[in-house]
Amino acid sequence: MEMLPRIGRATVDVLTVLLDSPEPRWGLELITMTGRPSGTVYPLLDRLEKAGWVESRWDDDAERRGPRRRCYTLTPDGAEAARDVVRQARSRHVRRSFGPARGAEATG
Template identity: 75%
Template sequence: MEPLQRIGKATVDVLEVLLGADEPCWGLEIIKLTGRPSGSVYPLLDRLERAGWVTSSWDDDADRRGPRRRMYLLTPEGAVEARRVVARAHLAPVVRPVPRTAQ
């Protein structure tokens, strides 16, 4: 498993959804739960999979209508790292810009 080079708020949001899931999640479900656009979520999922944090597979539910869904699941090692990343993100102080006063 590889460490992630960049861990932004969108990555934390996706990891939180995956950590909170009892079973594999599909991409559109993650998009809806995070409120993030597909252009952010799918590249993140791909990066997480390439790093070994997530595995994916195609849903094989023949009774479900609609297109097949790609299902995502944290690996055991990925879950350990995801918990660490999420915990650190929640402990980090929120930095807000200080408004400038008129001079």
């Protein structure tokens, strides 16, 4: 599994949805759930798959009408890495939200 060269907010959003999902998610579903555009989500899923974080397969549901769906799940190593990434992102968000105000001097 490769480390990702850059992990932005969109990556964190997609990883969060995949971590919280007990079943595979397809691309359009990830787009809807994250609020990110397809031009962000699909290239991101491709990078995650090439890095070994995500695996995909075609949905074989013959009962469902419409085009086939590509379903995505985290690999075991990808899930472990995703948990670390999401935890770090939440920690940064909390520090930004509740940390000292910019320009505040330390008291001691």
